[in-house]
Amino acid sequence: MSSDFETEPGNQPGMEAGAFRDADDRISPLWLERLRAFLGARRAEDVALVMEPLHISDVGDVLEYLDHDERVALVRLLGDQFDYSALTEVDESIRLELMEALPNAEIARGVAALDSDDAVAILEDLEEADQNEILSALPTFERLSLKRSLDFPEDSAGRRMQTDFIAIPPFWTVGQMIDYMRSQRDLPDEFYQIYVVDAGYTVLGTLPLDRVLRSQRATRIEAIMNTNLVLVDASEDQEEAARTFERYDLVEVGVVDESGRLVGVLTIDDMVDVITEEADEDIKLLAGVGDEDLSDTTVDTVRSRVPWLVVNLVAAVLVSLVIGLFGATIDQMVELAVLMPIVASMGGNAGAQTMTVTVRAIAMRELEGSRLKRLIRREMIVGFINGVIFAILIGIVTWLRYSDPQLGIVIALAMITNMIVAGTTGILIPLTLNKFKADPAIASAVFVTTITDVVGFFAFLGIAGLWFGLF
Amino acid sequence: MSSDFETEPGNQPGMEAGAFRDADDRISPLWLERLRAFLGARRAEDVALVMEPLHISDVGDVLEYLDHDERVALVRLLGDQFDYSALTEVDESIRLELMEALPNAEIARGVAALDSDDAVAILEDLEEADQNEILSALPTFERLSLKRSLDFPEDSAGRRMQTDFIAIPPFWTVGQMIDYMRSQRDLPDEFYQIYVVDAGYTVLGTLPLDRVLRSQRATRIEAIMNTNLVLVDASEDQEEAARTFERYDLVEVGVVDESGRLVGVLTIDDMVDVITEEADEDIKLLAGVGDEDLSDTTVDTVRSRVPWLVVNLVAAVLVSLVIGLFGATIDQMVELAVLMPIVASMGGNAGAQTMTVTVRAIAMRELEGSRLKRLIRREMIVGFINGVIFAILIGIVTWLRYSDPQLGIVIALAMITNMIVAGTTGILIPLTLNKFKADPAIASAVFVTTITDVVGFFAFLGIAGLWFGLF
Structure with a gap:
């Protein structure tokens, strides 16, 4: 070898x-x-x-x-x-x-x-x-x-917790505690803080190890323990617990049961996995991929992706029915069929941008009263500005391509309309789903693209029909 | 109040x-x-x-x-x-x-x-x-x-590191070390391990605090230090450093300069932020949103999103040129214009699923020789199976809608073609971009949807033209 x-x-x-x-x-x-x-x-x-x-x-x-x-x-x-x-x-x-x-x-x-x-x-x-x-x-x-x-x-949190931990009474001294730890054989593998509890295992304080090492042997535990307690309920979702770690830069946190007794601890290494998985889940859900592993079999993969594609098929057929309403219009002016996907596609992309920002802001709990209002206002203005920019661009391109300024004006008007709709639905759909306790990452994408497709085709074909008198 | x-x-x-x-x-x-x-x-x-x-x-x-x-x-x-x-x-x-x-x-x-x-x-x-x-x-x-x-x-890593740390010589005893720490006023705020170094600050070992607390005062440091060293180069990217933390479940790691001297430490709380940001960045890049904050102004937001939309506009115009090739075909059979977005849309969604799985696998460094080959094979088979499933579904729907079995067969053939192409490009495009050192999260989406759009329209209109003799 x-x-x-x-x-x-x-x-x-x-x-x-x-x-x-x-x-x-x-x-x-x-x-x-x-x-x-x-x-x-x-x-x-x-x-x-x-x-x-x-x-x-x-x-x-x-x-x-x-x-x-x-x-x-x-x-x-x-x-x-x-x-x-x-x-x-x-x-x-x-x-x-x-x-x-x-x-x-x-x-x-x-x-x-x-x-x-x-x-x-x-x-x-x-x-x-x-x-x-x-x-x-x-x-x-x-x-x-x-x-x-x-x-x-x-x-x-109760599922993720480690049930080995070190709990000591508040009246011990640092020296007593160190002696106790030196004499114990079955300490947890790794630990970063010690819990100070009463006889009923209610947490009175925590003691980071570095603080122990800075203190004299005669110091009483209760004099140096940290009483500004952050604890996690055992029944709490692991994502909530992970957010507590992120917010307070924790390395270890105590887990308590419904009666407030210390029953275990969570450590940061487990939480890093939770944080990574959660972000990974959001990315995949936005693209219509469920709880899938790289090592899943072909059959499992098909099974997990088909439902999403079925939803998309229904949406695509719906969009096609809308286009069907304008069959006669297209029949009179085939350029419309050639140009119509541009308006729909730009709306879909602009909508996806706004939607993604909103879904992440919801996931990170960053939206509240004044920030939410600010975001809605911003996204609608961004939709309008982008609408104007791309209306002018596509208007000029269309005019030059077909030597027809009127067709340029029609596509420009449809573009502005769809970009504003894209910005608005991109933010309102995830917010609405969240309000109804649905995970906005799962369902937002199909709603947003269906709406921007329908509006894109309807606006373009409708405005063209009116403008050129094709109805 | x-x-x-x-x-x-x-x-x-x-x-x-x-x-x-x-x-x-x-x-x-x-x-x-x-x-x-x-x-x-x-x-x-x-x-x-x-x-x-x-x-x-x-x-x-x-x-x-x-x-x-x-x-x-x-x-x-x-x-x-x-x-x-x-x-x-x-x-x-x-x-x-x-x-x-x-x-x-x-x-x-x-x-x-x-x-x-x-x-x-x-x-x-x-x-x-x-x-x-x-x-x-x-x-x-x-x-x-x-x-x-x-x-x-x-x-x-050098930018993120904390330059305060505790370094001691290997010949000290646990007791000497504890006394030293008790006497120091300016210890770092929080620390989880102690570094054992030689006179030139080369790291010889590390000592987690819990191990200190389990050891007798007379124990020599070198007898209990951990010599299975994991260190990070100061010039290394923070994302690499974060991966090292994830892989080895670390809480703190030493940072060394090019000559191997210990110059600082990274702690897990900073790495949690890096991990969260990295995942967040991937999600946003996939949707064409750059390095954007919720509190960015409207102008900054427009500026960050326009380039992506311009790329998409160019792609959409390209797709429209492809449709334009079939203007005469559509003119003879307006149903084609009504149905054509279905094939393109399904391909786009299937492609996005495969692409997202691939982009994440690349980001998490999960692809290598045998796993990569397995994934490529799986995605192509999944594309074929989904192609067959949705070809049958849309074929029947189209047949019923237009009472025309031939139109059903045409759209079914186009659907299979585009779903296989979607699976193939969904995996090959991110891999190719990664090979050329481009971030697959940035550019994959526009390539994949452009290809599935072009192939979707081309296959459907082309097969229809041949089948019905419209050329």
């Missing part, structure tokens, strides 16, 4: 044969080929050796690059050395496929070693029967704490 | 008169009205009193809700109590407007109190003359460290 390497064009100085990532920061094909050879030959020790230095997110990447049989082989050959938290780093479809191929007892052993948030992420998508079988193979304490997390609604 | 409150419909139990946020988590109109009254009456003490409990991100929100004169009044009335880091939480246009209205000497006083990353964020957009005047009013150490950050390219 290493002799092949020197002929590889992507070879970079300083890159050794067998390096995990190549110069473009992708998993090196050579590295992957070697792993595949070890997997094929069932050489467990070599597999363990090449996988050992990888971070779990890299292990996740490797799993995504392998095919099904190789993935199963990798997990089984690694045995107890396989860290199941890598499964939180792969697409849902790959995770489910892998879980199905592995015996539940093996999964239970892997899950028992995980932090509670990772364990929940792995278990939550399983069928209930499998979930129960795995849970029943876990030690009581872990089982109960996972069950409690799984009882919270999907995508809630 | 509090008597008004009881009549307010949004009133929630537990919400006190004068609460900052209402039940919808927006700034309470009553609260804002009161602040405005204080600002108008120049009641500095009352202003300070209502602003005092707010987190800086809330102060940023308040600034965005006020109008220009009120903003200036707020900053000046608060004087030294105004925390300039709130300016990092507002839109760029508001920040610049405010900085212009304030004397440079006052800004310098405010900036001097900030962490270096916040100071850079505030200074970087100013004109060079103002920047230099403010810098020259700062103490030497702050001035030099800010200058160094500002010398790094825009949007680089």
